[in-house]
Amino acid sequence: MIRWGIIGCGRIAHRFMQGLKEVPGTELTASWSRRVETVTDFVAIYxxxxxxxxxxxxxxxxxxxxxxxxxxxxxxxxxxxxxxxKHVLCEKPAAINLPALETILSVAHLKGLLFMEGMKPPFYPLYTRLKEYLITDPIGPVGYVRAGSSVADCPPGHPNYSYELAGGALMGIGIYEAFLAIDWLGATKQVQTLGRFGETGIDMFAIFQTEHEQGYAQLYSGFDLHGKGDALICGTLGHVTINKNWWNPSRATINYLDGRIITLDEPFIAGGLNYETQHFCDLVEQGAKESPIISHQMSRQMISMLDTARAQIGLKFKGE
Structure with missing residues (x-):
C-alpha cells in the first residue's frame, strides 16, 4: 500500500483524487492546504x-x-x-527556473528518493498507442511540430494571472508544448519568443519558435484568445494530428504520403491523472529514483526552454 499525502487542495488535487481511486494499492492518508476551509472540505470528500x-x-x-x-x-x-x-510527484512546472529545479534534483539524489514532474500527456492510452503504432507503420523521421492552446475563459482573479504565484501563459500552458517539442524533436538548440503582457504583470499570450536536434517547432500559449488546442507532428512519410485537447489526448489521425488515413481512438478514464500516478507508483515499487519517460533531463530541458522564452520577453519572477 502506497500512502499519499497531498499539499494543496485546489482543483488539480480533486482531479488527482479522481485518478487515485483507479490506482490499486494506494490510499490518501493526509492533506494540507494554505486555506483551512479548503483542506477541511477536501478530506470530507476523500x-x-x-x-x-x-x-x-x-x-x-x-x-x-x-x-x-x-x-x-x-x-x-x-x-x-x-x-x-518522502517520494515526490510534483505538478508541472516542477520549479520556476532551472536553478531551482537543480536544487530539487540534488536533494532527491542525496536522499535516494523518487522525484517526478507531473507531465501527464505521455501516459495517456492514446499517446502510448500512437508511439507504439508508429514503430511498425512510421511517418518517417519527424522534423516539425506545431502545437498550442489559448484559453480565454479563465475567470478574473484566477491564479494563472498571478505574478506572485508565478503564473502566466508560458508557465501554465507553454510547459506542455515544451514537452511535446522535445519528446518528438530532441533537445532544444535555439528559442525565439514574442509575448504580450497583461495588467497583472504576467504573459497573457506568447508565441515561441524553437530549433531542436531533429527539427523545428512553432508553439503558442495564452489566456486572452480562444485557441484550438490540437497538435501537428510532421515526418517525411506522413503527419499526425492529435485532436484537441492534445494534452488530454483521446483521438489522433495519421495521414500518410501514400494516401492512407489511420484514425486512433483511445478514450481515457478518471480525468487522466491516474495514468501518470500509476506509473509513479510502479516506480516506487521498483525502487526507481527517476522516471524513464519524464526523466530529470526531460524536466531540465522543459524548464530551460521556458527560462529562455521568459528572458526574451522580459518576464522575471521574484528572486530571479
Missing part, C-alpha cells in the same frame, strides 16, 4: 487526515507526496518532502 501545517503532513505515516500548489512553491515543498524522506 477521507484521510486534515493537517494544520506542512510539517504535520510530512511527519504523517505517508510514503509519497503529491504537490498540487502553484509554481511559486513547488521547489519549497518538494525539497521539504524529500528531506522528510
Amino acid at each position: 477521507g484521510g487526515k486534515a493537517c494544520t501545517s506542512v510539517d504535520e503532513l510530512l511527519a504523517s505515516d505517508i510514503d509519497a507526496v503529491y504537490i498540487a500548489t502553484l509554481p511559486d512553491s513547488h521547489a519549497e515543498y518538494s525539497i521539504a518532502a524529500l528531506h522528510a524522506g
Whole structure:
C-alpha cells in the first residue's frame, strides 16, 4: 500500500483524487492546504487526515507526496518532502527556473528518493498507442511540430494571472508544448519568443519558435484568445494530428504520403491523472529514483526552454 499525502487542495488535487481511486494499492492518508476551509472540505470528500501545517503532513505515516500548489512553491515543498524522506510527484512546472529545479534534483539524489514532474500527456492510452503504432507503420523521421492552446475563459482573479504565484501563459500552458517539442524533436538548440503582457504583470499570450536536434517547432500559449488546442507532428512519410485537447489526448489521425488515413481512438478514464500516478507508483515499487519517460533531463530541458522564452520577453519572477 502506497500512502499519499497531498499539499494543496485546489482543483488539480480533486482531479488527482479522481485518478487515485483507479490506482490499486494506494490510499490518501493526509492533506494540507494554505486555506483551512479548503483542506477541511477536501478530506470530507476523500477521507484521510486534515493537517494544520506542512510539517504535520510530512511527519504523517505517508510514503509519497503529491504537490498540487502553484509554481511559486513547488521547489519549497518538494525539497521539504524529500528531506522528510518522502517520494515526490510534483505538478508541472516542477520549479520556476532551472536553478531551482537543480536544487530539487540534488536533494532527491542525496536522499535516494523518487522525484517526478507531473507531465501527464505521455501516459495517456492514446499517446502510448500512437508511439507504439508508429514503430511498425512510421511517418518517417519527424522534423516539425506545431502545437498550442489559448484559453480565454479563465475567470478574473484566477491564479494563472498571478505574478506572485508565478503564473502566466508560458508557465501554465507553454510547459506542455515544451514537452511535446522535445519528446518528438530532441533537445532544444535555439528559442525565439514574442509575448504580450497583461495588467497583472504576467504573459497573457506568447508565441515561441524553437530549433531542436531533429527539427523545428512553432508553439503558442495564452489566456486572452480562444485557441484550438490540437497538435501537428510532421515526418517525411506522413503527419499526425492529435485532436484537441492534445494534452488530454483521446483521438489522433495519421495521414500518410501514400494516401492512407489511420484514425486512433483511445478514450481515457478518471480525468487522466491516474495514468501518470500509476506509473509513479510502479516506480516506487521498483525502487526507481527517476522516471524513464519524464526523466530529470526531460524536466531540465522543459524548464530551460521556458527560462529562455521568459528572458526574451522580459518576464522575471521574484528572486530571479
